[in-house]
Amino acid sequence: MSAQIKNERNSYYKILEHTQKDDLDITEWIIWFLKCLKNAILSSNTIIDKVVKKHQFWVINAGKIRNERQQKMLNKLMDNFEGNLTTSKWAKITKSSQDTALRDITDLVNKGVLVKANSGGRSTHYELKL
Known part of the structure; x- marks a missing residue:
């Protein structure tokens, strides 16, 4: 999640500032957070797929x-x-x-x-x- 927040840090700071300045309604921040969480999960799946493929490659080719x-x-x-x-x-x-x-x-x-x-x-x- 921290890597995803780092990737989306500009929008993170915007939504954080917006939430703190206005009427303190955190609905928009929660929506942003859930979208960020979804993106983090999707990124994690991509990373896991790459790690699995890399592992499979090395299992097959290690002796070569x-x-x-x-x-x-x-x-x-x-x-x-x-x-x-x-x-x-x-x-x-x-x-x-x-x-x-x-x-x-x-x-x-x-x-x-x-x-x-x-x-x-x-x-x-x-x-x-x-």
Whole structure:
């Protein structure tokens, strides 16, 4: 709930100020609070779904991961990775060489953990196989 209030803090302060200044009728505040609670529950469901999917992924693929770089990048991919996964991004994030990044990625593609996206050439990128 606190995370949801933080997300809606502008409206929280508005409704709080409004409630304190006027006739002290808290009906609007209760309505706001219930909407916020509903949003928090919906957000929680989304978060729980992501956690369950991540757990299922690791149960299935735990034995396929060879090193910490792979584990780090797979976790990043499951935690809202921005953009496409390329060997350059892999190398930069894991602080490894392009060759090491390519070996790590190729290993995961061969094991069915990652798939090569349809685009090719210089724009080659990879996606998590869920």
